Amino acid sequence: MTVYFIGAGPGDPELITVKGQRLIHSCPVIIYAGSLVPAAVLEGHRAETVINSAELHLGQIIELMRTAHANGQDVARVHSGDPGLYGAIGEQIRHLRELGIPFQIIPGVTAVAASAALLECELTLPDIAQSVILTRYGDTSPMPPGESLGSLASHQATLAIHLGVKHLARIVEELRPHYGSDCPIAVVHRATWPDQDWVLGSLDDIVQRVQAKGFRRTALILVGRVLGSDTFSESALYRAGHAHLYRP
Template sequence: MSTVSLKPAVYIVGAGPGDPDLLTIKAQKLLASADVVLFADSLVPEKILQFCREDAEILKTADKTLEEILPVMVERVRSRKSVVRLHSGDPSLYSAIHEQMGLLTAANVPFEIIPGISAFQAAAAKLQVELTIPDLVQTIILTRISGRTSVPEREELASLAAHKATLCLYLSARHIEKAQQQLQLHYPEDTPVAICYRIGWNDEKIYLVSLGEMASCSHRENLMRTTLYIISPALNAREARSRLYHPEYNRLFRSDA
C-alpha cells in the first residue's frame, strides 16, 4: 500500500467491522502513513495494524478515558505528528466522536473523518440478502435499546418497531429480553432475526432464528456484547423484482426501443 503525505492532524478512521479487507483504500493509506495510531483494542482487531508503519507509535485505548486519550492526540499533533484514531465500524454511528470533535475544535486541532463499513452492511453481505425489497420493506432503522446510554422517549424501540421496517439493533445484547418484548408488540412472532456476533472477526458467528427465539438463542450462546441483531422480513423474502432494471422502466441512460 502506497503512503501519502499527511499534515499534522487527527484522522478519525472507520476501521469497519473487523475484516482488514473491508478497510477503505483511504483508511489503508492513512494507516500506512501516520506517525501515531490510537485504537480501541477491545473493538478493533490488532490485525488491522498490519498496514501501519513499522516505526509508528501504536497506543491501545480500551482501558483509557477520553480525558486520557485527548491530551495525547493534542500533544502529538502540536508536535507536528499525524495521528490516526481508529474506531470500529463507521465513525458516524455509535462511535462517540461527537465529544472528541468538540474538544479537538476547542483545542484548535484540525481533524478529518474517514468513513468505514458498518456492521449491518457487512452482516447483510454475509447473509447474502438485500435489506430493502420492493413491495416488502423499503426502510432501514439503525437503533439501540436504552441501557447505560439512554434513548430519547420518542425513539423507544416499541415505537420504532411499529414501522415493521428492517431494524438493525446495536448495543442491546445485555437487554435482549426487553428488546424482544418491545419488538413483539408489532412484528409477527415468526419474523426472521439474524443474530450477528463479532462480524468480520475470526470468531464471527451468525444465527438465523425467529423473533420468538431471539433472547433464548442469545443466552444459550452467551452473546453479551459485540452483537448486532437484524430484524426484517427481507431475511426470508420470496422472489421480488426491482423496477430499476425492468425493460419497461424508462431511465436517463437507457434509450427507448
C-alpha cells in the same frame, strides 16, 4: 497536522478503505480502539507512537492529540465500523474544535452492512421494506424522547439493534406487537471476525436459539420481513421497459 478518524470496519482487516489503510500506514501517531479493532488492521504501519485507547479516558486521548498537534504529527484515530455510528467521535471533535486542531472523518464498513452480507440478504426490498432504522438498546445512556424501541418498531421497517443481545427477551416482547411472532430475526456475533457466528429465527424462538449459541455481547440484532421473504416485486431499475438516463 490533522487528526484522522478512521473507520476500520467490522473486524476483517481487509474491510477497510484504501484511504483508511494508507493513513494508518503513514501517520506517525496511531490511537486505536484496541477492544474492537483487531491488531491486523495496523499491520504495515510505520508510526513512532501506537496507543490503545481502550486503556484511556477522554481527557487522556485529547491530551495525546494536543501533543501530536504541537509536534506537527498527524494522528490516525482508528475506530471500529464507521466512526459516525456509535463511535464516540462527537465528544472528541468538540474538544478538537475548541483547541483549533484540524480533523477529517474517513468512513468505514458498518457492522450492519457486514451482517447483511453474512446473511446473504438485502435489507431493503420492494413491497417489503424501503427503510432501515439503526438504533441501540444499551444501559449506558437513556434513549431520547421519541426513540423508544416500540415507537421505532411501529414503522415495521428493517431494524438493526446494537448493544442489545443481553436484553434480547425484553426486546422481543417490545417488538412482537408490531412485527408479529413469526417475523424473522437474526443475531450476528462478531461479524467478519475469525470466530463470527450467527443464528436466524423468529421472534417466537430467537431467545432460545441465542441462549443455545451462548451469545452475550458484541452482537448485532436484525429484525424484519426482508430476512425471510423471496416474494417481492422486481426493482424498477433493471425492469425491462423501464427507461432511465442510461437506458432510454
